[in-house]
Amino acid sequence: MTTISAAEPSRRDFLLVATGAVGAVGVAALLTPLIGQMEPDASTIAAGAPLDVDLAPIAEGQIVKVFWRSKPIFIFHRSKRDIDSAREVNWHTLPDPAPDSARVQAGHEQWLVLIGICTHLGCIPLAHQGNYDGWFCPCHGSQYDTAGRIRQGPAPANLALPPYKFASDTTIRIGETAPAKA
Amino acid sequence: MSGYSIYKPQNPFMRWLERRLPVASLVYSSFIAYPTPRNLNYWWTFGAILTFMLGAQIVTGIVLAMHYTPHVDYAFNSVEAIMRDVNYGWLLRYLHANGASFFFVAVYAHIARGMYYGSYKEPREVLWILGVILFLLMVVTGFMGYVLPWGQMSFWAATVITNLFSAIPWVGDPIVTWLWGGYAVGNPTLNRFYSLHYLLPFVIVGVVVLHVWALHVVGQNNPTGVEPKTEKDIVAFTPYATVKDVFFTAVFCLFFAWFVFYIPNYLGHSDNYIPANPGQTPPHIVPEWYYLPFYAILRAIPNKLLGVIALGGSIVLLAFLPWLDTSRVRSAKYRPLYRQFLLIFFAVVIGLGYLGSQPPEGGYVIAARILTAYYFVFLLIILPLLGLFETAKPLPNSISESVLREGVPVGASAPPPSGAKA
Numbered sequence: 001m002t003t004i005s006a007a008e009p010s011r012r013d014f015l016l017v018a019t020g021a022v023g024a025v026g027v028a029a030l031l032t033p034l035i036g037q038m039e040p041d042a043s044t045i046a047a048g049a050p051l052d053v054d055l056a057p058i059a060e061g062q063i064v065k066v067f068w069r070s071k072p073i074f075i076f077h078r079s080k081r082d083i084d085s086a087r088e089v090n091w092h093t094l095p096d097p098a099p100d101s102a103r104v105q106a107g108h109e110q111w112l113v114l115i116g117i118c119t120h121l122g123c124i125p126l127a128h129q130g131n132y133d134g135w136f137c138p139c140h141g142s143q144y145d146t147a148g149r150i151r152q153g154p155a156p157a158n159l160a161l162p163p164y165k166f167a168s169d170t171t172i173r174i175g176e177t178a179p180a181k182a
Numbered sequence: 183m184s185g186y187s188i189y190k191p192q193n194p195f196m197r198w199l200e201r202r203l204p205v206a207s208l209v210y211s212s213f214i215a216y217p218t219p220r221n222l223n224y225w226w227t228f229g230a231i232l233t234f235m236l237g238a239q240i241v242t243g244i245v246l247a248m249h250y251t252p253h254v255d256y257a258f259n260s261v262e263a264i265m266r267d268v269n270y271g272w273l274l275r276y277l278h279a280n281g282a283s284f285f286f287v288a289v290y291a292h293i294a295r296g297m298y299y300g301s302y303k304e305p306r307e308v309l310w311i312l313g314v315i316l317f318l319l320m321v322v323t324g325f326m327g328y329v330l331p332w333g334q335m336s337f338w339a340a341t342v343i344t345n346l347f348s349a350i351p352w353v354g355d356p357i358v359t360w361l362w363g364g365y366a367v368g369n370p371t372l373n374r375f376y377s378l379h380y381l382l383p384f385v386i387v388g389v390v391v392l393h394v395w396a397l398h399v400v401g402q403n404n405p406t407g408v409e410p411k412t413e414k415d416i417v418a419f420t421p422y423a424t425v426k427d428v429f430f431t432a433v434f435c436l437f438f439a440w441f442v443f444y445i446p447n448y449l450g451h452s453d454n455y456i457p458a459n460p461g462q463t464p465p466h467i468v469p470e471w472y473y474l475p476f477y478a479i480l481r482a483i484p485n486k487l488l489g490v491i492a493l494g495g496s497i498v499l500l501a502f503l504p505w506l507d508t509s510r511v512r513s514a515k516y517r518p519l520y521r522q523f524l525l526i527f528f529a530v531v532i533g534l535g536y537l538g539s540q541p542p543e544g545g546y547v548i549a550a551r552i553l554t555a556y557y558f559v560f561l562l563i564i565l566p567l568l569g570l571f572e573t574a575k576p577l578p579n580s581i582s583e584s585v586l587r588e589g590v591p592v593g594a595s596a597p598p599p600s601g602a603k604a
Contacts, residue, residue: 035360038374044364065461070366072461120486122345123338123463138465139342140481141542156349156486 050175052167055111063127065116068174072116072124073162074135075172078146083109085133086147095150096158103147103158105178108166113174114148115162120155135159189215212398216419219404221585222426225295226402228288230427231434235285236390240383242278243327250330252376254369257332258457276446282324283449284438286472289317294528297503298521300512301403307504309396312389314501319386321473321497326379328470332372333454338467340367340375346480349490366460406584407512408577415581466541474538475531479557481542482550492554499561506561508569516575520568527560 048069058064058077066073076082086100104112116135118125123139130136131152132145142153149158165178189210191197196206249268251260264271293313296302302310329340344361348354363370401410410416417423441448449471453464469477479496483489499506514521530553537550578584585592 038360038363038370040359040362040364041370044368044370048365067461070364070368070460120345121342122348123342123467124461126463126465138463139338139467139542141547154481154484154486154489 048175050173052171052173054171056170060110066174068162071162073174074112074114074116074127074148074159076112076114076127076146076148078110078112082133082146086145086149089145091149096156098147098149098158100147103149103161105166111172112146112148113162113164113172115160117160118142118155119150119157119159120153125159212394212419213424214418214420216398216423217410217416218402218419218423219410219581220415220417220422221404221406221581222402222423223405224426224430225291225299226404226423227427227430228292228295229397231288231431232285232292233390234431235281235288236383236386239278239281239285240387242274242281243380243383245274246278247380250376252330252373254332254372254458257330257372261331273442276442278327280438280441280446280449282327283470283472284434284441285320286324288434289320290472293317293500296403297524297527298514299403299405300407300507300509300514302504303407303507303510303512304504305400306396306403309393309400310504311501312393312396314497316386316389316393317500318497319382319389323379323382323386324470324472326375326382329372329375330379331454332458334456334458334462334464335451335454335467337367337458337460338463339469340371342467343469344371346490346493349487351487368460403512404581405513405515406578406581407516408579408581408584411580412582414586468539471535471539474536475534476538478534478538478550479554481538482547482554492558496557499558503561503565506565508566509572509574510569511574511577516577517568517572518575519572520565523560523564523568526556530556530560 051066051068053066053075055075055077058075060077060079061082063074063076066075078086083100086103091097091099101109116124118137118139120137120140120142123137125135125137125142125144127135130143132143134146134148134151135144137143137153137155140154142155143151144155144159145151147158148161150156162174163177164172164174165176167173189207191200191206199205200207246264249260249264249271251257261275264275266272268274296310296313325339325343329336344358344367347357347361350357359365361371362368363374404410451468451470453467456464468474476493476496480489480493483492509517509520511517514524534550534553534557537546537553540546
């Protein structure tokens, strides 16, 4: 090997960089399918279509569980007492601050629709348990109130709200959102 | 070490092979003539036991794979079919399931021995780090294996553990969806866990080869922590170490067999005999016993991200032991303060294991927080400071000085028979 100073890039330097760059593109092109194959496949995505739920049979105080995209969805028909207890608390001081009105849709305050997965590590919380009469997670002790807000325990956030809209007064469609009103 | 014969093939075929692939001389110098310190105690047999358990897990695992179906609709029933219909299936599955537990029994003993006798110190840092990597691989492999029977505990363990990644800011949720291959733990998850559970043991074999290689470069530590200096300090691997290893592996297997044949479900959880139900979390979920100390650390911290960091940190910190421990004296035998703090550390890990099995409420949470604090204070504060302030006991000049009195082994009733190497 001759020792030429690096002052002037040579043809060889160019070839080295060009070969390396083409090789890197090749590796990236190879990794894309190898990593991408682990993402949800077409049938899994297709099975996640919107779901209609009839609310009429759900009695006051009752919580029903339906599945949408393999996730449990809680539909809670709240009593006046449940709504009042969710609204009495000073929500600014909660771990994940949110007013009760942001947890439900206007005009349908008695209906609380949640993704029933503890925001800590994914267990399904038990209904009507815990100190706040909402949900209690048996895995690590997180407690949620009657608006599904985290009140105590290791979970970092409130129970998530799925996208849904009221198709009629007694039917919701989970997986679609209502067009924003002006 | 000098003085140990070098392999000289006698047989013409072996001479022919030696010139082309010197595998026989590699085995001879690594496992027959290899010099080992003469004072190794039974805590040094766990390396052999671990190698044996790895082999046993691979053999029983490959056989189980011939009968198992990795699909959410069939997995649970195929495991039940192994238990009821397959010839000796019950035995093979109980060997494999309890084998995982005993693999961890052996690895915890092996790690504890390394910490007690300072086996991680210079020049054995890379050997030790490879060991921590092996432990991590074992944890991942064991977890994926536990998911395969697709019982309630399998499903919820998969859910909780994969959700640990959701604590990562920004990219957490996409990573979890990618791991699942869906919107929740489901068939794609089971399928890929099966694939990886089959792959990882062979990755472990590869790292074990590196671990043994590193060991044979730096040599074994010993209970005094003093390096061998003369031929009086060493004995040949065969027969001295091999016989000791085989004997204690047999004792270990008796203990293992007692579990397999008499209490095969003692270490398991009865809820895993209920098929997985994505709609209902069991009232009290716990991981397998060998993860309980880490699970307790996770639950002790009332913040999701910090809990996950503490869980990972509790294992990753072990890789940094060679630098966290500032003392030059290896063995706890000569470090009175380290010995006490270390024994408390071992008790704390066992205590965390107990707390991990209890519900996360009241006094259990407070106790878990205190013990978690000690775990990290020991590694991050006590260890670095001890090396600066502790006065070690005087070290023996050599290994042979520590085990011989006037040329006779300490505790021996008579001098060794003439002709024996001493």
